[in-house]
Amino acid sequence: METDSPVQTSSEEQQKLFSLKKWNPVALWTWDVECDTCAICRVNLMEACLRCQSDSKSDECVVVWGECNHSFHNCCMALWVKQNNRCPLCQVDWSVQRVGK
């Protein structure tokens, strides 16, 4: 045992070592999706879809979930359903479960 090991006293025993003065937590958020990539535009869902990237509307580009739980960029899907009202992945009739915010 080292010579400079602390001497145990009962008064210190009760005292806490430190108190918090400031707390800077960091969290990261992602969309709650099963697959990271939008099957329509092949861009990661955390990025804006290609159309929004080129129009620099990245902030507004959110994700949409269908009842089938598949997810896409909302704007990609909006274009898709104009031609074919089915989920591109499972071919089930498309109905929106929720839109990301």
Place this chain on the structure above:
Amino acid sequence: MLLSNPFLSGKTFDSEWKNALKTIKSMLNQTNVPQPEWQALFEIMNGLVTWIDNGSERIAAELTKELEKHIVASAKSLPTQGDDHALLTAYVHEWVNYMLMVDYLPKPFYFLTRNTNNKMHPAAKRPPTFNQNPVRQNMLSTWYRLVFNNVKQRLLKAAMELIRKDREGEHVEKFLIENVRKSFVELYPNETEPLELYRQEYEKAYYENLASFYQCRTADYMEKHGILSYIAYADKKLMEELDRASKYLERGNADTEATLLQKCLEVLYNNYEEQILAECVPLIKANDIEKLQMIYRVAHRTANGNKTMKDTLFHYIRREGLDQMIQNAEAISSDCDKYVEQLLEMHGRFTRLVKEAFNNDSKYLTERDKAFKEIVNSTEVFKLDVSKNYKGPVESRSPELLAIYCDQLLRKSAVSKRLTSEEVDEKLNNIILVLKYVQNKDVFMRFHKLHLSRRLILETTSDQEKEETLVRQFREIGMPADYVNKLSRMLQDIEINKDTNSAIKRTICQNNNNDTISIVDMMSLKILNVGAWGKSRYNQVTLPREIEDCSNEIQEVYKRMHVGRKLYWSPHMSSATIVINNTNGKYDLDVSALQLSVLNAFNNRPTAQLTFDDLKIATELLDADLNRTLMSLVAFPKLKRQLLLTNCQPLVPKNFTDSTLFWINGDFGITKNEKIQPRGRLNLIGRLNVIADATTDQECDEVIRLRCFRLQEAIIKIMKARRKISSAQLEVELVEQLKHMFLPSKKLIKEQIEWLIDNKYMARDENDMNIFSYTT
């Protein structure tokens, strides 16, 4: 109404011509012609041409007769005896007077030329220019025939003699020479080649004169004064000759200019070229701007001289730069500050050299750039092992050093505190300047992004505006776009986060008790977008109870604020300030969440001794993280009295075992000059890995991984466009496409091609190994 013909009422050609002749004669004799008389001449000519058959021809014949009479008289006045100079003076006198008439007299005869011209050249739609005016031509050719042709040789000789005297520095009547030149230009026997006479007689004599004048003089000068003075001599004489030629030679023709220059260089420079150019290096070394300017002015006009000088400059800059780097290698490889400053100093010096000595010639600036690129990317001084797992060619560490330097300027650091805002701006601009030379821009961006996330998360950015300006500049100079986009998204995200932070804090305070509120008060929350910041490890870490409670609360609130979002806590990015109170004093410590977790294990039992294993269970940290965190607490470089003590000997992380003991140092304190301070603040986070994957190894693996993707992308893009391509051509195009990000090594290219072949994206040609084709 028809105009009545005046010639039916008594006027005849002869009577009219007689009137006209009076005016013409007084003009030729340079006596005053009153204006009405001058105008009458126009009228008469118009009348004659309009009403008299063959009027034009008759006028022309009469005029020629009159001119000949006048010229013969002029020619008689020239001295037939005596020296050439006297002849020259007399000739020029007559010639100048005559030329004055050549400019005026043809004007009244404009009508005559209009008609004849149309008859002669029915196709010519445009009226002839004044110089082609037949009357003028007639006047000149008559002069040539009757005067000039007889005396031109003597005139030439006299003119050349004057030019020689001019070269010697004697005063001469320049207009004499100029008028001889003018005579040779204006007068010619051969209509199709107007300048033939001038070229063959005058120009030829001029150049012969030039050559014979300098032939022995240059050799003499060289022998007497040596090469250095000769350079000055040649420079001066070249300027003089160019200036002289602008007076004595017919200019305005690219051909003539080139010939003149070539003739001058032939006599002044060509024989001594080697000797002159050999002086370049010593002169650059001695920074003798004046002499270099002289050499440049003379030598850059010849292809060989230009090339030799450019090569010399390139090799000089390259060698000089590398030598200096190697000389100071030790100092600058440990101190990025010195490295960057030295680079900038050299860049400034070489730029000044080109500007002053080489007239800021863009071709010489290119040489500077080429050489500087080699210096910046040289692996002679620093090597960066891009990745331990990937053995590619070594790369220079300069991108990393530049990024660190950048970080020091933008962070609240010892460096940035010393500088004013303007100085920081200037230094950042300089970095942008040097960055253009960096080959592997992706490495720089990778490090810069890492540093930026550190600064933003720890809130150590000294000026947000500078960060934004820098990102804009990166975009302008064409740094890899994907990185630049990420940077600007990070900056945006931090702004968005300010609102989120206050909104969440407000909501929690409204519906909670005092305990939670107190922690919310001291909290500065960041919820970041993974898309911009990159993934972090999410492993669980035990933190003080009140924090965990609060975290759950935040998660609830966040879920209500947004739809479809998942939240991960990132202990690797989180940090705290704690207050430690002991017998020595009261200290504020900035700690990372991981350090907080370890200290938390001791919080309720400050005197306990805990084993590594105990701590692992208490903190839930992974071995590697725990190792690193413990090391930062038992051996923090700036501390004399560490916060945590251990029985591990010798103290290296790999000696930690499950039963290694750790305990809090009751005698912990901050010292200054060996004395314990009762109060103090210390940042224990240091340069800890705020981001989970921030270790340099992983960092560089990431770089390599991205490079592979970029290469594959680029190969496919090229293959799609070309369908079939040779491997050499493919390589050239790849480098061209990727050079703004990094310089792909041959090895990496080969590997990616193999991968693409294996995965059937492309194929080798059956007959030729070196030809690839695209498979769809």
